[in-house]
Amino acid sequence: MATALFGDSVKRTEDPRLITGRGKYVDDIRLTGMTHMAFVRSPYAHANIRSVDTSAAANAPGVLTVFTGADLQEQLGGLPVAWLLPDLKQPPHPPLAYETVRYVGDAVAVVVADTAYQAADAAELVDVDYEILPAIVNAEAATKDGAPQLHSEAENNIAWDWNISGGDYDEAIKDPDVIVIKQRIVNQRLIPNSMETRGVVADFDSGRGNLTLYTSTQIPHFVKLLYSLVTGHPEQKIRVVAPDVGGGFGSKISIYAEEIVCGIVSKQLGRPVKWIESRSEAYIATTHGRDHITDVEIAGKKDGEIVGIKVDVYANIGAYLSTFAPLVPTWLFGLMLGGVYKMPNVVCRVWGVFTNTTPVDAYRGAGRPEATFLLERMVSRFAQEIGRDPIAVRRKNMLASHKNGRAVTTGVMYDSGDYKGNLNKALEIFDYRGFRSEQRAARRAGKLLGVGISTYIEITGAAPSAVASSLGAQAGLWESSNVRVHPTGKITVYTGSSPHGQGHETTLAQLVSSELGVPMEDVEVLHGDTDQGPFGVGTFGSRSLSVGGAALFNSLGKIKAKAHTLAAHLLESDPKFVTFEGGSFAVEDIPDKSMTFQEVAGAAYGAANLPPGMEPGLEEISFFDPTNFTWPFGTHICVVEIDEDTGQVSLVRYVAVDDVGNVLNPMIVDGMVHGGVAQGIGQALTEQAVYTDDGQLLSGSLMDYALPSADMFPMLEVDRTVTPSPVNPLGVKGAGECGTIAASPAVMNAVIDALAHLGVKHMDMPATSEKVWRAIRDAKETQRAARAAARRS
Template identity: 50%
Template sequence: MTKMVGSSVKRKEDARLLTGNGNFADDITLPGMLHASVVRSSSAHAKIKSIKVEEALNHPGVVAVYTGKDLEGKIGPIPTSWYVPGCNLKEPPQYPLAIDHVRYVGDGVALVIAEDRYTVKDAAELIEVEYEDLPAVVNQKEAMEEGAPLLHEDIENNIALNWKAGEIPEGIMENAEVVVKESFYVQRVFPSPLETRAAIGQYNPGSGELTLWCSSQNPHIHRMVLSEVLGISEAKFQVIAPDMGGGFGGKIGVYPDEALIGYAARDLERPVKWIEERSEHYVAANAGRDEYIDVELAGKKDGTLEAIRVKNTANLGAYLSTMGAGVSTIDFGMMVTGSYDIPYAESETFGVYTNTTPTDAYRGAGKPESTYQIERIIDLFAREIKMDPVELRRKNFIKKEAFPYQNAHGLVYDSGDYEKPLNKALEAINYEELRREQEKKRKEGKLIGIGFSTYVEMCGFGPSEVVGAVGFQGGTWENSTVRVHPSGKVTVFCGTSPHGQGHDTTFSQVVADKLGIPIEDIEFVFSDTKSVSMGWGTYGSRSTAVGGAAVSFASDRVVEKAKKIAAHELEVSENDIEFENGKFQVKGVPGKERTFQDIAHSANMAWNLPEGMEPSLEAQYFFKPENFVFPFGTHVAVVEIDKDTGEIDLQRYVSVDDVGTVINPLTAEGQVHGGIAQGVGQALWEGAVYNKNGQLVSGTLMDYTLPKARFFPHIESDFTETPSPVNPLGAKGVGEVGTTASIACAMNAVVDALSVYGITDLEMPLTPEKIWKTVQEKEGNQ
C-alpha cells in the first residue's frame, strides 16, 4: 500500500463544499427560530443616559428587547482566558451588553429578537440610545499619557499590563561597537474570515439542555467559558462549530454576542439565530496587531550580534479579549531573538486600553510582530555595518548542531537547520545574479528591492505545564478517539477544530497509514463538545503537531489491541505477528493472517477474545506534548517601485518553509500561500483606521482592502523537512508560517528599494500614495 503521509491526497471535505452542501451557521434553520440583532454603540466613549425600547417592542414581529440593565445579575461578564502573571494585569469587567458606559464603537447596548431577519433589523433601528459623550482616546501611546481620558475608572493611565522578560547585563549595550535602533508600527488589521461570526442557540426547557452552534475555532473553550457566564452545567451545554468560513484567530475569542444568544434562546425557549453583518464584524469582532515596537540591536562591526532590547506598546482595545494579554507578551516577547544566536535579550510590553474594538490573536498572534522587528532590524544592522543582509543572517544563525537550542529567554527550540531553506531560496532566486541586476537597474534610476525574512516561530500549543505557568487558562494537550466499527470502517474523534485547513484529509492520511485501511473508510468528527472529549481547538498552528499526534497515538493503541486478538485467533504469540498493509500476518507463514477488518469484526462480536480482554476495538489517547514546535524558513520578495505612481510591483515571491514532516504537500502549500497573502496584505494594502473620535473609518470592504487575485504574482513555494522530535509525526505547524514570515519580507524588499534615498522605515501599509509622496520628497531633495 502506498504511504498516505507525504502524498498530495485530494481533500475529503471538498465534495460537500464544492456542491453547495456545506453546513455553515447561516444554513441552519430550526423550527420556530427567531432572529437576533445587536444594537451597537455609535459613540466611542459615552455614558448611556437612556435607552428607549418601546417603539421597537411594539413593532410587529418583535419578540423581545434586552438592554444591559435587563441582564444585570443574569449573565456574568465575559472573562479573558489568559492571565499573564507578573505584569500587574488589570481586567475590567466586560458585560455582554454595556450597562451605563460604552467604551468603543461597536460595544453592544441592546439585543433585539424578532420573527425574521428583516424585521429584526427594522426594530433595531427603532431603539433610541441617548449618549453623553466623553473624550475618547484611540492611540495607545496617547492613552498612556497623563491626563488622557480613562476608560475604566480604576485603571491608571489605561495601562492593562506591564510585562518584562530577560535582562541584558550592564555594559553590553553601552559598550557595543554598533547599536542600531528603530521604532516600528505593526498596524491594526482585520483577520477578515469571509464568513462573519454567527451563533444559534436552542434550549430544551424539558431537559434543561442548551445547544449553541457557534462559528468558533475552539468549541470546548467556548463551552468552558460560557457555561460559567450563563450559569449552566457543561454536561447540559453542547457547543458545535459547524462548517466555518475561516477564522484566522478572529474566532478564537469568546464573545459577548455568543453569550447573549445562548441566554436569549434559554430565556425565550425558542431557537435564536444571530448572523453578524460585515460592517458590524469590523467594529465588533476582535482585530489584530496594533503594536508600536521600539528595538535596539547591539553587536560588533564584524556582524556578531550580542543583545537585543525590545519594547512593545500594544493596543488592547477597550476590554481584555480571550487571548488579549498573551499576544503582545508571551507570544511576542519570548521570540524576539528570532533565528539568531543572540546571547542577551530584554523584552518589555505595555498593554493599553483604548476606545477601540478589542484586539486578540490574528494569524501568527505575536509571532509576525516579533519576526517583523528582528527581521527588519537585522537588515538595518547589515546596512549600518555594510554587510550583505544574507551574510549577516547566516553568520548569526543558530547552528544546526546547537539544537535543541535554548534562546535568551529560555525557550527551547526543538530542531532546526536554518541554512537549508536559506540555500534553497537563494538558489531559487539566483541571488548573486539578482543583486548584480539590481545594481545595474539602480544605475538606470530604477527602484528595485530584494527583501528577506529568515524566520522561526513558536507553535504547536503546547506543553500544559508551560502554558499554565504563563497564565493561559487551558491545557492545550489534545485528545483523539479511534472507534473501529464491526465492518472495519473507522470514526475518529479529535479535539482540534478545523475550519478550512483540511484536517479531515491530513489526519485521515495518518490513520490510513497506521491502520492500513483506505482513506475512504475513515471519517472524522471534530468541533462538537458532545461527541468529542475535552479538546482545545485550532489556533497557534497546533492541530497537526498536537491533535494529529493524538490521532497517531490512538491509532497505535488500536493496532496494539488488534494484534493481541489476531495472535489469539491464530494461536501464536503476539511477537510472532507482524502488522503491515492492514494485515496481521504470522511471520514466515504466508497465508496465516487476519485482516484489519476480520479483527474489527472479532473485537466487536467478542465471541472469542483473549481472556480478560474488554470487547470492542476503540482507543483514546490524550497527548500532552513536552514542548512547542518551531518551524522556520526563508522568504524572499523582489519588488520594483514605479516612481511616477508609487505603485509597488511585487515581481517575485519565493518561500521555502520547514514545517517538519509534511503530511500533505498540496494542502501545506495552500496554507503557505494563504498565509503569505495575509502577511503581504498587511505590508502593502490592509489597515484599520480610526479617526480621533474613535470612529472606524475603514469599516466596510469598500474601505478596507482585502487583497484580490490580481495583487499577487505566482508564488514560488517549496519546503525542506526537518522533523520535530516533539511528536511522533515529526510535524511542526504550517498554518501561520506564511504570515509570520511575509510581513517583514515584503517590507524589507520595499525598504531595500528605497534605501537609495537613505530610508530605513515606512509605516505600513505601503499604499501607492505613501510611496509616491516619499519618492517625490526624496527626489526633490536630491
C-alpha cells in the same frame, strides 16, 4: 479511493462539499420556531448610557422581545480572560453594556423578532440616550496623564506592564565598538476577514434544561466550559457545535458576548435564537489584530555581529480584554525576539493598553509576526547602516544547526533546526548574486528594483500544558482524539481540534489510512461537536497536527496494539510472529494465516473469542500533551519593483523555503504557505484599520479595507527543508502561520532595498502607493538639498 500514505498530496475531501454549496455553516441551521436576533451597537467610541427607550422597537412588526444590558445584567455576567499575567488589571466586560460604552460596536441591547429583517428594522428603533465622553484610540497617548480613562481599575489605561529579558543589554552596549540603531516601528492594526463571519444559533430545550449552541468558532469545547463558568449553566447540559466554519485566523478563539447573549435569550424565550453577523458588524464586533507602537533598538558591531535587541511596546488591546489578549503581545511576542540568531542580549517591555477601539486578540501569527517584523526589519536595517549585505549579516549571527533542543536567550528551547541549510537552499533557488547584478542594471535604467529577505523562526503547537500554565494559561493546552472502529472495520475519528479551513478531514483520515492500511473513504473525521467526543482544545497557533495529530497517532497506536493482540489470539500465534502490513495481520512465514483489519474489528465486537482479560470493542481515546512547542523556521525572499511615478509596489518574485518538520500532506502545506504569504503581503502593502481620533472606524468595509487580491501576486515559488521535530511522534511542526510571519518583513525589506540608494531607511506598513510616492519625493528633495548645500560650500 485507496489507502493514503504519510507524505501523499491527497486532495482535500471536504472541498467537493464546500465548493458546491453543500457545506453546513451556522447560517444553514434552521430550527422549528427559530427567532432572529439583532444587536443594537454603540455608534460612539466612548459614552455613558443615560437611558434606553425600547418601546418603539418592542411594538414594531414581528418583534417578540427587546432586552437591554440592564435587563440581562445579572444573567449575563462578565466575559472571562483565559490567560493571566502578573498584576493584570481585569475590568468587568459585560456582554451587553449597561452603564458605559467603550468602543464603536459595543452592544447595548438586542431585539428578537420572527425574521432577521424585522429584527434589523426594529433595532434601528431602539432609542439610546448617550452622554458622549472623550475617546482615545492611540495606545501610547492613552497612557499619558490626562488621557480619557476607560476603566477605573486600570490607571492610565494600562492593563499590564510585562517584561522579559535575557543577558545584559545595557552592559553589552557599553562596549565602544557597539553601535546602536534606534527606530520607531508601528505595526498597524489589522482586521481579520474570515470568509464566513461569526454567527450563533442557541437552542434551549426547556424540557431537559439543555442548551445547544451552534457557533462559528475555533474552540467549541472552551466555549462550552466558559459559557458554563460565566452563566452557571451546568456544563453537562451544554452542547456546543462548530459546524463547517469558514475561516477564523484567530478571530474565533475568543468567547464572545453574542454567544452568551444568544444562549441566555433562548432560555428566556424558550425558543431557538439565531444571530448572523453581517460583514459591517464583523468589522467592529469581531476582534482585531496587531496594533503595536514600538521603540526598538538593535545593537551590533561593524563586523556584523549583533549583540542585542531592546524593545518597548505599547500594545493596543482595545476597549476590553478579549479571551487571549494578554498572551498575544507578551509571551508569543517577547519569546521570539532572538529569532534564528545568537542574540545574546534581549530586553523587552510591553504595556497592554486599553483604548476606545474594538478589542484586539490573535490574528494569524499572533505576536510572532509583530516580533519577526521588528527583528527582521532591524537586522536588515543594521546591515544597511554598517554597509554590509543583509544575508552576510544574517549568516554571521545564525544559530548552529541542532536536532534536539537549543536553549536561547529568551529562556525557551528551540526543538530542532538547520537555519543555515535552509537559507542556503533558498538562496540557491533564488540566485541572489544574479539578482544583485540585475538590480544594478535596473537602477542604471532608472528602474526601482529591490530584494528583501526574512529568515524567521516561530513558535507553534501550543503547548506543554505545565509550561503554558506557568506562563498564565488558565486551561490545559493538550489535545484529544477518539478512534472508534466500527464492527465493519469502518472508522470514526473524533478530534478535539476544530478545523475552519485547514483540511483536517483529509489529513487526519490520511493519517488513519496510513497507519491502519484502510481506505481513506472508510474513515469519517468528526470535529467541533462537544457531544461527539472527549473534551478538546481546538485549532489555533498551528497546533492541530503536532498536538491533535499526535493525539490521534497515539490512539491509533492503541488500536493497533489491541487489534494485534486479538489477531494473534485468533490466528493462534505468538504476537511477536504476527505482522501488520497493508491493513492485514499475518503470521510470519505462513502465507494463508492472515486476517484483515476489518475481520479483527468484527471479532472484537463479536467477542466470541477474546483473549483472557480483553474487553470487547475497538475504541481508544488519547490525550497528548507535548514536551515542548515546535519551532518552524525558514527563509522568504521577495523582489519588488516600484513605479516611481505613482509609488505603486509590484511583486516580481516570491520564494518561500519553509521548514515545518515532516510533512503529512505537501499540497495542504503548500496551500497554507500560499494563504499565509498572501496575508503577510496584505499587511505589508495594503491592509490597515484606520480610526478617526474620536474612535470611528474609517476602514469599516471591504470597500475601505484593502485585502490583497489575486492580481497582486506572482506565482509563489514554494519549497522546503525537512528537520523533524523531536517533540511529537510525527516529527511535524506547525505550518499554518509561517507564511504570514515571514512575508511582511521580506516584502518591506524589499521595498526599502529598492529605495535604499535614495537614502530611505525605514517605512511603516502598509507600503501604500501614496506613502511610497511621498518617500521617494522626500528622499529626492533631501538629495537635491544636500547637493545644493555641497555646491555652496
